[in-house]
Structures are given as structure tokens and as C-alpha cells.
Amino acid sequence: xxxxxxxxxxxxxxxxxxxxxxxxxxxxxxxxxxxxxxxxxxxxxxxxxxxxxxxxxxxxxxxxxxxxxxxxxxxxxxxxxxxxxxxxxxxxxxxxxxxxxxxxxxxxxxx
Amino acid sequence: xxxxxxxxxxxxxxxxxxxxxxxxxxxxxxxxxxxxxxxxxxxxxxxxxxxxxxxxxxxxxxxxxxxxxxxxxxxxxxxxxxxxxxxxxxxxxxxxxxxxxxxxxxxxxxx
DNA sequence: ATTATTGATCGTAATATTGCAATATAATAA
DNA sequence: TTATTATATTGCAATATTACGATCAATAAT
Numbered sequence: 483x484x485x486x487x488x489x490x491x492x493x494x495x496x497x498x499x500x501x502x503x504x505x506x507x508x509x510x511x512x513x514x515x516x517x518x519x520x521x522x523x524x525x526x527x528x529x530x531x532x533x534x535x536x537x538x539x540x541x542x543x544x545x546x547x548x549x550x551x552x553x554x555x556x557x558x559x560x561x562x563x564x565x566x567x568x569x570x571x572x573x574x575x576x577x578x579x580x581x582x583x584x585x586x587x588x589x590x591x592x593x
Numbered sequence: 594x595x596x597x598x599x600x601x602x603x604x605x606x607x608x609x610x611x612x613x614x615x616x617x618x619x620x621x622x623x624x625x626x627x628x629x630x631x632x633x634x635x636x637x638x639x640x641x642x643x644x645x646x647x648x649x650x651x652x653x654x655x656x657x658x659x660x661x662x663x664x665x666x667x668x669x670x671x672x673x674x675x676x677x678x679x680x681x682x683x684x685x686x687x688x689x690x691x692x693x694x695x696x697x698x699x700x701x702x703x704x
Numbered sequence: 705a706t707t708a709t710t711g712a713t714c715g716t717a718a719t720a721t722t723g724c725a726a727t728a729t730a731a732t733a734a
Numbered sequence: 735t736t737a738t739t740a741t742a743t744t745g746c747a748a749t750a751t752t753a754c755g756a757t758c759a760a761t762a763a764t
Contacts, residue, residue: 485719485752490644491619495626499619506614507722508602511691515606518698526740533601535724540742542722559731559740565695574692580622581685584676587629593666593673596722596749618752636711646754651712653752670710670761 498580501573504549509534509542517552517565525554525561609691612684615660620645620653628663628676636665636672 488496504510509532516531525543529536543563546552550569555562599607615621623643631638636654640647654674657663661680666673 486618486620487645487753488619491623495619495622499617499622502613502622503617506610506617507597508599508606508610509597509722511606511610511613512602515694518695524740534598536741537725537743538723544742556731556741559738561741565699570692570695577688577692581681581688583626584629584681588676593664593675598723620752637709640711645752647711648713648755649753655712667711667760672711 498576501549501576504545504551507542509538510546513539513542513546514551514565517563520564524557525563528563609687612660612687615656615662618653620649621657624650624653624657625662625676628674631675635668636674639674 491499505514512532513528516528520527525539528539528543532539534542543552543554547554547563550566551573552563553566602610616625620643624639627639627642636650639650639654643650645653654663654665658665658674661677662684663674664677
């Protein structure tokens with residue numbers, strides 16, 4: 483099939499999985515880490531930095547933007563991309579809660 | 594293509610992405626959350642709990658086990674699955690560091 | 705021994721993802 | 735206007751993922 487049965491799961495579970503999925507590619511991890519440090523934040527730099535084609539980078543940027551990890555501002559001919567601070571904090575918290583939930587709700591370690 | 598160019602990225606970036614990718618499916622999120630709370634931790638319960646076929650659950654469990662999120666112990670005919678505490682702590686920390694890295698290394702918010 | 709029961713694996717169909725060349729678009733410069 | 739530069743989109747090929755029926759291997763119950 484290849485299609486995920488999203489209707490079997492809660493909105494939160496689907497959202498969590500979607501967020502993780504977007505982080506599930508090394509190019510997107512690398513883009514985010516590059517944006518952490520970038521002062522210029524011009525899209526074109528990324529094509530130099532990573533070894534991927536411009537079209538491929540553009541696609542990854544779109545995915546990161548769609549879910550909200552990053553935001554883009556048009557600056558003349560180029561586009562300035564950077565982390566979306568509000569969303570970043572939100573996602574960071576969601577992941578934290580997910581991982582901590584194990585410690586909070588744990589009943590017994592039966593194996 | 595459909596193949597990820599892992600050689601373009603660091604071991605850490607690939608590891609991070611792989612970990613996120615495994616979390617990138619709602620069934621696997623649901624399985625983990627179920628294991629948080631389970632006291633019996635028998636595999637078969639998951640087939641009842643989620644609405645997926647046994648073969649599908651088994652595949653998801655394998656992925657979770659391969660990367661180390663969970664561990665399985667054979668108990669006669671059935672298999673007892675639960676969170677791997679050491680790995681859980683490790684992965685939790687890696688995600689934390691990744692998200693916090695933004696705040697630590699941030700130079701300027703240029704857009 | 706025979707027959708459930710449990711869970712893993714195999715094979716396969718349907719769909720998704722990755723990557724890139726080619727092309728389109730949009731803003732500025734000459 | 736025309737060229738140039740920067741990014742987005744489209745279309746496609748290759749590969750990966752998701753899901754499940756069928757089957758297999760191992761133990762348990764009869």
C-alpha cells in the first residue's frame with residue numbers, strides 16, 4: 483500500500499508523527515542546523531553548503547516551511563530563510579513532553 | 594531516485610534523521626505510548642489496541658526494536674515488548690540537544 | 705502426536721519519497 | 735526592453751514505505 487491509515491490514530495499522534503517525519507531526513511536536519519548558525523540566511527548558500535541540487539533543496543525547504551519549522555522572507559531576488567522561533571519552541575516542547583511521558587506514566591518495567 | 598544521499602551528511606545528522614524517521618509514523622508513536630502505560634506488555638494486545646493487521650504491527654515493532662527504542666523478551670509463545678530505558682534516555686537527550694542547539698548557537702534572527 | 709496459539713517473515717500491491725533536469729516565475733540590472 | 739539572478743514548480747525515474755494475506759517456526763494445550 484504505502485498509505486498511512488491516519489484515521490486509526492489520534493490527531494496528536496498524527497501530528498507528532500508528521501513532525502518527526504519532517505525531521506526524518508539528514509538534509510533537513512542539516513538545513514536546520516545551518517540555519518541555527520547562519521547570519522546571512524540566504525537560500526542559495528544552502529546549495530553550496532549541502533551537495534544537493536537546487537531543486538532538491540527547494541523541496542526540502544518547502545517541507546520545513548509547510549510544517550512551520552522555518553519561515554521565509556523575500557529579500558529582492560533572494561529569499562531569506564530562518565527558524566520560526568514560536569514554532570520551534572512549540573515543537574521542542576511537544577517532543578519533550580512525548581519523551582517525558584514515559585517517565586510520568588510508566589507503570590512497571592516488565593521486561 | 595528515492596534514495597537518500599547519506600554520504601553528504603555527518604554520522605550524527607544521519608543518526609538523528611534515522612531516529613526521527615522511526616518516530617515518523619503514527620502507529621509507532623501509538624505503540625510507544627501504549628508501552629508507556631502497559632503493565633502486561635504482551636505483543637498481541639497491540640493488534641487489538643491499534644486497528645492494524647498482525648503482520649503490520651510486527652513490522653513496526655521490528656523497526657522500533659532495531660533502532661533500540663524498545664526491547665523484546667520471549668515469554669513462552671508470546672513476546673513481551675517494552676521501552677528500552679537506557680536507549681530512551683539517550684534518544685531523549687539527543688533530541689533535547691538538537692532542539693536546544695538553536696538557542697545555544699543562534700547568531701541573529703535575520704527574518 | 706495432533707492441534708491451537710503466538711509472533712516473525714515472505715511476497716506483493718499500492719502509494720510515498722527522493723533527487724534532478726528542465727522549465728517557469730519573479731525581481732532587479734543593464 | 736532584455737538580460738541576469740534567485741528560487742519555485744513540474745515531470746519523471748529510482749527507490750522506499752506501508753499494509754496485509756499467506757505461511758513458517760516455536761511453544762502450549764489436548
